[in-house]
Amino acid sequence: MKLQTLKIPITLLLIMILCSTTNGYNILGLFTIPIASHYYFAETLLKNLASKGHNVTVVSYFPQKTPLENFTDISIKGPDMKNFIDLSIFEPKHFHSSLEEFHRIQDWGLKDCEAAFQSDAIAKILTMKHEFDVILVEEFNNDCILAITHLLDAPVVSLSSCWLMPWLYDRMQTPYFVSFWPPNNCGTGEKMNFLERVKCFLYHHYSIFWFQTVTKFKTNTIVRKYLGDSIPDVDEIARKRTVLMLINQHFSLTGVKAYAPTVIEVGGLQIEQAKTLNPKMKQILDASKNGVIYVNWGSMVRKSSIPASKREELVKAFGRLKQTVIWKWENETLPNQPKNVHIMKWTQQREILSHPNVKVFMSHGGLLGTSEATYYGVPIIATPIFGDQFLNSKTLAERGMGLTLLFDDLTEENIYNSIQTALKSEFQQ
CATH class of the missing domain: 3.40.50 (Rossmann fold)
Incomplete structure (x- = not known):
């Protein structure tokens, strides 16, 4: 949309x-x-x-x-x-x-x-x-x-x-x-x-x-x-x-x-014309003919503090996908990392969201990422952590712009099914 x-x-x-x-x-x-x-x-x-x-x-x-x-x-x-x-x-x-x-x-x-x-x-x-x-x-x-x-x-x-x-x-x-x-x-x-x-x-x-x-x-x-x-x-x-x-x-x-x-x-004030992607990221995105799931839970939360059990549920769900997964992750390694998952300490978020192969944005529900994904027509699966993220996430779901997947509900099946729902045509229009 x-x-x-x-x-x-x-x-x-x-x-x-x-x-x-x-x-x-x-x-x-x-x-x-x-x-x-x-x-x-x-x-x-x-x-x-x-x-x-x-x-x-x-x-x-x-x-x-x-x-x-x-x-x-x-x-x-x-x-x-x-x-x-x-x-x-x-x-x-x-x-x-x-x-x-x-x-x-x-x-x-x-x-x-x-x-x-x-x-x-x-x-x-x-x-x-x-x-x-x-x-x-x-x-x-x-x-x-x-x-x-x-x-x-x-x-x-x-x-x-x-x-x-x-x-x-x-x-x-x-x-x-x-x-x-x-x-x-x-x-x-x-x-x-x-x-x-x-x-x-x-x-x-x-x-x-x-x-x-x-x-x-x-x-x-x-x-x-x-x-x-x-x-x-x-x-x-x-x-x-x-x-x-x-x-x-x-x-x-x-x-x-x-x-x-x-x-x-002035929602979307920060959105400027997308810059050139770095060569490595461009190669990954261009080669992902089945689409890309982009995962970024913001700059404040330390991703490595995700409990091991939740991390494993995410990893198992991502491994079942035919899409490529790009995950902003501040560590050098990810235990049991599937072949289709790329981890990066820093990503060009606006440029990634603007790429036509990006099909779903898994976010924490922050307003900057929400407005950027909406501007580029990328449906959002929001997992709010604190503050206004719960309101943002539920507002998105109420307007048909995305889904809310609570942190407590992060299981392999819930993650996989949420992604499949976001990939449906009604969300991709």
Whole structure:
């Protein structure tokens, strides 16, 4: 199912910024979350701004490998969260898993806040002599970096790499109906039964209460420790400075929703024209006349932490296929690796998904991969691990764009049968 509508105009304001080449703006990007997928969502926009003649300065954990014109990287030194998460911390799933994950994400946000202010990158930004016309940030699990926008006295364009966090709807004066819009970490799809609606109602209001009290208090404490007691409340800064919110959603995937004019859907923003495949990968894809199953569960989860029993079920199921399997796997070896399975530490995901021989994408349900696979018309078998991945996966299934195969259900037969279902003509149209 080809969906070529994911690339959309972002509003007249951004068009004016992007297209202005006579008077380049000074643009600052503050992306202090050490998660690759969160940064990559914004990276395409930042690089395109630089290519249009604007002076772009970016603080992040992910500097460009090759210097770009008009693009200045200020790198935060420290480990990013690639292959960071052990699957065991998300097992077993139970009714209150969503709350455990919420608190884990809040703790990560506070640690990221402390790490950012301890880095030389923030000090360097504050000592720069030129003024910034606009600041781009991600509003996710913590607001601490917004304190910098107060000191620099510049308007903020915020990005959200996932569904909006519950407290951002009120901040952006956007209506929210929890009875049929499940919160991003609630673990349900849009078609909820009564108990799921109750669970999401409680989760939504609890998470807002916690963020606006406990998280905000701890965040203000960290901010004032480094920047002084005169810094206003971070929530007040966010409400005053944020003039536009760009969100990684698109109605074709996430349904039609009523947003304020300052909230714009830009799902698929990161999708650029596919680059040339490396020769080895191109040879594998071109030679796979029966098709390719591409397996990638994202950058955060350490694949080697998959229990041996689950790994063996995957290996046995893949070995029964006539299709070629390309599996992003960070280890050098895979026990009992079938002949039709190729393991690679790094893959050109967008380029692989764009190849006509790729028939199925086995994913963790992250939004970047989901939007890319949808754009190229590749059905998805999603095995969500945590966070909004459950909502993304169930939304895909509800719209006929893929299947959900839960981690607990990873058996040889379930894996094999799910692949055979995804290969059927109704999914391949």
